[in-house]
Amino acid sequence: MLINIRQYTAKSVTNIKGDIMAKVKLTFGRVTGFKCPDDATQAFLWCDEVPGLAVRATPGSSRNRYIFQSKVNKQTRRITIGDVSIWSIRDAQIEARRLQTIIDQGNDPREVKADQAAAKTAAAIAKKAQETRETATVGTAWVNYLEYQKDKMQRSHIERGKRWGARHLKDHENLSQAGGIEKQRGKGLTKPGVLYPLLQMRMIDINADVLKEWQKQEAETRANNARQGYEMFRAFWRWCASRPEYTNIIDVEAVESKELRDEVPSRKSKQFDVMQRAHLPTWFAAVRSLENQVISAYLQGLLLLGCRREELAGLRWEDVDFRWSSIWIKDKIREEGRKIPLSPYFASLLATLPRRNQWVFSSLTAANGWITAIDATWFTPNFCQSCRMGGNAARYCGTDHGTRT
Numbered sequence: 001m002l003i004n005i006r007q008y009t010a011k012s013v014t015n016i017k018g019d020i021m022a023k024v025k026l027t028f029g030r031v032t033g034f035k036c037p038d039d040a041t042q043a044f045l046w047c048d049e050v051p052g053l054a055v056r057a058t059p060g061s062s063r064n065r066y067i068f069q070s071k072v073n074k075q076t077r078r079i080t081i082g083d084v085s086i087w088s089i090r091d092a093q094i095e096a097r098r099l100q101t102i103i104d105q106g107n108d109p110r111e112v113k114a115d116q117a118a119a120k121t122a123a124a125i126a127k128k129a130q131e132t133r134e135t136a137t138v139g140t141a142w143v144n145y146l147e148y149q150k151d152k153m154q155r156s157h158i159e160r161g162k163r164w165g166a167r168h169l170k171d172h173e174n175l176s177q178a179g180g181i182e183k184q185r186g187k188g189l190t191k192p193g194v195l196y197p198l199l200q201m202r203m204i205d206i207n208a209d210v211l212k213e214w215q216k217q218e219a220e221t222r223a224n225n226a227r228q229g230y231e232m233f234r235a236f237w238r239w240c241a242s243r244p245e246y247t248n249i250i251d252v253e254a255v256e257s258k259e260l261r262d263e264v265p266s267r268k269s270k271q272f273d274v275m276q277r278a279h280l281p282t283w284f285a286a287v288r289s290l291e292n293q294v295i296s297a298y299l300q301g302l303l304l305l306g307c308r309r310e311e312l313a314g315l316r317w318e319d320v321d322f323r324w325s326s327i328w329i330k331d332k333i334r335e336e337g338r339k340i341p342l343s344p345y346f347a348s349l350l351a352t353l354p355r356r357n358q359w360v361f362s363s364l365t366a367a368n369g370w371i372t373a374i375d376a377t378w379f380t381p382n383f384c385q386s387c388r389m390g391g392n393a394a395r396y397c398g399t400d401h402g403t404r405t
Contacts, residue, residue: 023048031055031084034064053096055084066092068099072108079109133249138206139199141246142176145236167310175229194218194229203240203249208257215263223265230255230264297349298361298371304346305329313371315360322347 023046024030036043036057044067047053052070066081081087081095099109149172152163176199179192198206198214211233218226234255240246254260283303290296301312311330319328325342342350356362359370366372 025049026053026055026089028089031064031089036061047093047096050093050096050100052100053081053093066095068096068109070100070103072103077103077108077110129248132245133204134202136203136246136249137199138201138203141203141240142195142199142236145239146172148239171228172232175225175232194222194225195233198233203246206237207251207254208260211254212257212260212263215260219263219265227265227267230260294353294361294363294371297346297353300349301346304343305340313361316358317355317360318358320350320360322351 026045026047026049030045034043034045034055034057036059038059040059042059043057045055045057052068054067054069055064056067057064064084066084066087067078068081069076069078071077079099081092084092087095102109102112146169149164149169152158153165153169155163175193176195177190177193178196179190181190183190198211201210211230215226215230218229237250237252237255240250241252284300287296287299290299298312301307302309305312305327307329314330315327320342321327322342325344325347326339327342328337328339330337350360353360354362356364357369361371362369363371
């Protein structure tokens with residue numbers, strides 16, 4: 001049954017906007033059949049039992065809604081309660097009385113609702129933060145840390161000193177590896193990196209005492225790795241302290257404890273790791289005696305040029321200019337590399353090397369085609385015996401720093 005608002009003329013009024021309003025006892029038939037005349041902008045069917053409660057209808061719409069209207073701080077406020085097809089008359093009346101109670105207490109229902117929604121959101125955020133705090137592992141944050149650094153590595157506009165290099169990233173991956181895989185050189189399985197035990201822990205469990213015990217254990221068997229691991233972990237922990245998702249979870253000062261720093265092994269001094277003049281005759285004689293001419297030339301190049309191992313090992317034939325006696329070497333600091341003179345003696349060594357691929361110091365066994373590390377298997381017993389005759393000279397065949405005079 002369609003209810004025409006004109007039948008309520010005894011209790012109908014028209015406001016200054018031309019909206020037709022009527023006050024009646026709300027029933028199911030009246031609420032669902034209420035229609036707005038086409039010549040009105042909107043129409044209200046006001047409840048004569050609960051002040052401020054009404055059914056609102058608009059032209060051409062079949063969806064009527066309960067609304068509540070009252071004055072708050074001398075200003076009229078209208079709040080939609082809900083669709084009449086969902087809300088019963090009784091529930092709408094209860095809601096209208098609740099809203100009026102809020103107003104009687106001097107509050108705006110809309111502000112109260114917004115505050116409740118904000119409180120609910122804050123509670124949800126706090127609950128999620130607590131769950132994150134209880135479950136977040138160091139390993140997960142570590143993965144995010146490496147991904148962050150990898151992303152910076154791709155942005156060439158960032159200064160080289162402010163972004164990682166490939167070697168630095170590899171060091172982080174090595175010290176955090178789980179181990180248990182076949183060694184690329186030698187027999188057996190790799191061991192877990194020094195950082196691996198920490199990665200299995202929850203972030204909230206990391207404190208100075210835990211890190212101190214970790215350093216004690218690692219320093220007993222691999223002191224240098226323990227020191228490197230501490231330096232890496234400290235940088236990582238400081239990064240976590242700058243991230244909003246971690247700053248409220250971690251103990252920021254855990255890596256700054258003096259007792260912890262006292263447990264970190266010191267760097268091994270390299271003041272005696274240097275080739276002395278007296279060593280040269282014996283060293284050169286032994287190196288020249290090597291059967292592998294690639295290794296022999298490579299070791300002599302390390303001493304003559306003062307390059308880092310990786311810089312010289314990655315030398316390509318296209319980087320060698322025999323005509324103008326120069327070599328273009330990759331540089332750890334300068335990405336574009338550097339040019340150094342090619343002496344006649346070293347040029348004669350390179351000229352005798354086989355050109356098996358693009359690498360000057362090529363290898364038939366290495367997966368990448370060039371020698372990647374100094375291996376003890378390079379040196380024959382006769383070679384080692386010759387070096388032992390020269391005192392400490394043998395140690396410099398296998399160290400990067402020792403040959404960089």
